[in-house]
Amino acid sequence: MANRTAYSNLVKTMREGKFLFTGELEPKKMFDLSSVLHSAEEMKKTGKIVAANVTDGPQGDAYTCSMVPSYLVQEKVGLEAIWQMTVRDRNRIALFGDILGGSILGLKNLLALTGDHSALGDNKNARAVYDLDSTQLIDLVSKMVDDGTDLEGNEIEGGKVEMNVGCAANPNSDPREPEILKVGRKVEVGADFIQTQTSFDIDEAKEFLKDLEKFNIPVLLGLFPIKNYGIAWYFNEYIPGVSVPKDFLNDLKATKKIKDKKEKYAKIDQINIDFYVPFIKEIKKTTKAAGVHCMAVHYERLFEPLLKEF
Amino acid sequence: MIITEQKDIEEIYEMIKPYSKILVAGCDGCCQPPRSINEAKVLAQMLELKARSEGKELKWKAITVLRQCDDRIVATTVRPFIEEFDVIVSLSCGLGVVMMNKVFPNILTFPAQNSKFGGAENNAENQFVEYCETCGECLLGVTGGVCPMAGCAKNLSNGPCGGTVGGKCEVGGYTHDCAWVKIWERLKKFNRLDLFTQYRPPRNYRLWSSPRFKEINKTYTNVEESNKEEKQ
DSSP states (O other): OTTSOOOSHHHHHHHHTOOEEEEEEOOOSOSOOHHHHHHHHHHHHHSOEEEEEEOSSGGGOOOSOSHHHHHHIIIIIOOEEEEEEESSSOOHHHHHHHHHHHHHTTOOEEEEEOOOOGGGSSSTTSOOOOSSOHHHHHHHHHIIIIISBOTTOOBOTTOOOOOEEEEEEOTTOSSSHHHHHHHHHHHHTTOOEEEEEEOOOHHHHHHHHHHHHTTOSOEEEEEOOOSSHHHHHHHHHHSTTOOOOHHHHHHHHHGGGOOSHHHHHHHHHHHHHHHHHHHHHHHHHHSOOOEEEEOOTTOGGGHHHHHTTO | OEEEEEOOHHHHHHHHTTOSEEEEEEEOSSOBSOBSHHHHHHHHHHHHHHHHHTTOOOEEEEEEESOTTOHHHHHHHHHHHHTTOSEEEEOSOHHHHHHHHHHOTTSEEEEOEEEEEEOEEEGGGTEEEOOOOOOSSOOGGGTTTOOHHHHOTTOOSSOOOTTEETTEETTTTSOSBOHHHHHHHHHHHTTOHHHHHSOOOOOOGGGGOSSOOOOOOHHHHOHHHHHHHHHO
16 A cells, blocks of 8 residues: 555565565474574575564465564564465464454564465365465455454454555466556455566566556565576476576586585576576566565575675 | 266265165156166166175165156055065165155165156256256346356355356356356346346245255146145
8 A cells, every 4th residue: 555654664665665574484384493593694694684474374384373473573583574364274364363363463564365275285184274365365464454453344452454465466467457457456355566477588577567657556576596406397398487597597406416515506606697697677677566575595605696686 | 857977886875785686776757867766777787797806695676767766656666565675775865765765664764766856857068967956036037037046156146256258157067057157147138237237135045945845736736636625
């Protein structure tokens, strides 16, 4: 929502017009969150990453919830969280309760998502909830923030929730038109910002960003630095609609032959830097994107060399 | 019609194992694939074979019922047989199994089928398809005749989600159509994208919650009684 108060540092920075970066943290099926917090610390050290997404059961897997790690990242590391919330596992009552709880814990950004279906995850027989869809979740947050109520108009005791809400958009969407129309509806019900899925194609990304300009809210383009050839191969084989450019893929494949680990990592990092630095520079120069959402999960060592260029 | 799938013979046998006289009742109603007298006989013979392999004799009779989900039809068709048998095995959908248990409370009726969904017969694609989930709040008027409740794995009201690629859905390995891409295509074809972009607020799931009832309209089902009531 273009004129809602900027409650989060992320939305404030976006509105200042400064080109920014966000990162991504993925709490898995884990009790010990030290690796997540370490990754957040590395992000903070760069001084360029304003906030980090904390995922909510990606691929439909049963993982540690996103609320507690979001809180700990803010509290222990001092990096603002973009708390991802899917409508897959909670009905409107649980969503409301969690949002209120997260707000009490000081979470200021919520990314409203549909969520990968539980049939794709590691508890395939689970009953998927989907009481609300992602648009209706944004509507719920808007009511909590703007009116201080739940969806039925029942008032929250003690004031309104202070939070900004974002939505996702998919540059790989095919067909494109229904995706754009859907994003428009999300903006209409109160989305403050957009974070896109990953794109490896600069022309596609630019065209998509152009399509989103009319909504007049900040957009962060999703990019996915690739840590090893296996991940690139997986993307190409198993993520329909996403294809890693051939040269990028072949360069990564060639690193499989390098035996010395240090040398191998340096080469992989260089390939990513050679691919993404010009990519991000082009986005920064030629589009109205507010920044880049860098999904380099567990690839902390790339942050410093990649981001020093910006 | 209600689409069913026969349970594994072992599972059916486990249910009737403690008994030696079984009445196997087919259903000539809307159950698909057909589960009538022939299917009832085949099932009974299979159970008899299974019992024999365990050294037991099983007495059985196979019958069929016009519609097992109608209490009056069930009462008149099945009543003459029940005295001779220990239990009933029904080849109907769950509606019939529950109705048989209700109409004959002194004898157990076991299900031989798993009821899967209310489906339409799409011969062009050789499939029974769930086109409607009986949600109680029909959206087909604003979705170009494609149901987003039955057609979308996530029951989205404001779709499509990010799990659609090339008009196919992530659930089922990108083999099924994305209902929301179909809806968009239909509405675009009729120049009604205004309906697509409309925000649809959260649904009323009370209309879609069990148990659900609706009063039978007496004037429709029983003309004589209705005439009497009118005279009074």
